Amino acid sequence: DTAVSQTPKYLVTQMGNDKSIKCEQNLGHDTMYWYKQDSKKFLKIMFSYNNKELIINETVPNRFSPKSPDKAHLNLHINSLELGDSAVYFCASSQGTSGGDEQYFGPGTRLTVT
């Protein structure tokens, strides 16, 4: 019954490694997002996909690459992990891109890079 799910919930890895975070939504939504929450709780959009097409790509290092195999999934792959990548990453989805559309958030993935 989970609307937006993410795996894994926790991810601890070493600098230089490559890792992926998966996101799935069962709400039938067309649009999905990745947000990063830093240690001070500040939230910032990273990417957004609408019907599997990239529509928002903020200033994010190109070590981060989103992939949307279908409308229900948006994965985030990170190459050559750095200490500064440690954060909580949230996936979200919404029905469309209208200003009033509610975004539903996943539980987050806490990434720790050592």
Add this chain to the structure above:
Amino acid sequence: GNSVTQMEGPVTLSEEAFLTINCTYTATGYPSLFWYVQYPGEGLQLLLKATKADDKGSNKGFEATYRKETTSFHLEKGSVQVSDSAVYFCALRMRGWGKLQFGAGTQVVVTP
């Protein structure tokens, strides 16, 4: 560019006290405004929203009114409970392909 400013926390209150969290925004155009809440260890949940000027959003005893003249969307609750302890985020979203832009978040701690 567009931005959201909200009061810094933590805000510490006793149970049954009145809560106000100030939020102001800067935007070119007319955004939709949101309050999200994040309970410890969880993701964000939409608390309430307003999509045009003078709209009032309300949920679970919380209220906020979209004030275009003061570019504000202050969150209020008349009587808080310990279970309201969380981080509250004010956010805006422009029409079209607009992303959610968040304020810095305000931690609220309610003590018995």
